[in-house]
Amino acid sequence: MLKNGSFSEGWTNLPPTPGFLINQQPNHWQLRWIEPGQSLFGAGDTAGGVPECVHKLAEQLPPDEQAGGSNALILDGTVTYKIFHSGSPFGAELKQTVTGLTPGATAVFTAPVLAILHNETDPFGAESGAWVNGEGRWANATEMGNRRWFRHVVPFTVPESGTVEVMIRVKSKWPRAKDFFVDAITLVVEEDPVFGDPPFKPRPINHVRVQVPENIQVVLTTCLTPGVVVVSVPEGLEVEVV
Numbered sequence: 001m002l003k004n005g006s007f008s009e010g011w012t013n014l015p016p017t018p019g020f021l022i023n024q025q026p027n028h029w030q031l032r033w034i035e036p037g038q039s040l041f042g043a044g045d046t047a048g049g050v051p052e053c054v055h056k057l058a059e060q061l062p063p064d065e066q067a068g069g070s071n072a073l074i075l076d077g078t079v080t081y082k083i084f085h086s087g088s089p090f091g092a093e094l095k096q097t098v099t100g101l102t103p104g105a106t107a108v109f110t111a112p113v114l115a116i117l118h119n120e121t122d123p124f125g126a127e128s129g130a131w132v133n134g135e136g137r138w139a140n141a142t143e144m145g146n147r148r149w150f151r152h153v154v155p156f157t158v159p160e161s162g163t164v165e166v167m168i169r170v171k172s173k174w175p176r177a178k179d180f181f182v183d184a185i186t187l188v189v190e191e192d193p194v195f196g197d198p199p200f201k202p203r204p205i206n207h208v209r210v211q212v213p214e215n216i217q218v219v220l221t222t223c224l225t226p227g228v229v230v231v232s233v234p235e236g237l238e239v240e241v242v
């Protein structure tokens with residue numbers, strides 16, 4: 001199953017970047033940022049700086065920004081994850097390989113992201129997105145809104161391997177400040193597996209199901225020939241045997 005979706009399970013300090021920044025890779029997640037000069041996830045825009053990627057603890061935040069507060073930056077528990085830069089275009093990604101899922105099951109990956117837009121007027125000045133095995137999409141600043149939790153929801157069917165790669169990306173296009181918070185990521189398996197089940201389960205031999213249109217009366221009689229069901233219908237009515 002998905003691990004450390006709430007960022008409460010610790011992190012590893014990554015080697016300092018050229019700017020002496022020490023980013024925190026959450027345990028069980030793979031953190032990547034776009035190096036300055038490189039394309040922002042395939043767009044024509046390029047990164048200008050390395051974003052700061054750190055955990056924010058409840059005690060570092062005022063009460064209204066803690067979990068349950070009116071401006072909560074923590075969605076659950078006492079830790080949230082923050083990706084930000086004060087003045088360069090940037091892009092960053094969190095990725096995790098989730099194993100042990102039931103093949104064929106229907107599942108939903110949910111990744112809440114909160115963006116602080118700092119009065120950005122370009123709808124594409126800030127974007128975030130979520131993907132499962134490459135399926136997913138970006139949401140732009142207009143869709144996400146400012147300082148509110150936007151939930152990326154990716155429904156999917158678990159492949160036969162029982163393994164999927166989930167991914168969250170954020171990007172900021174202009175040399176202006178942007179902050180992203182990520183928390184309470186979940187992967188929920190919704191249904192029992194369908195792989196391997198027979199397409200049709202025969203009902204018990206002593207059971208016949210009859211479905212008739214409205215205003216049609218059903219009259220039951222006993223057929224004396226073993227193993228035979230007699231269906232008698234008014235002229236013009238079709239019979240479907242399922």
Ligand SMILES: [Ca+2]
Pocket residue numbers: 005006007008074075076077078079080183184
């Ligand atoms: Ca949390």
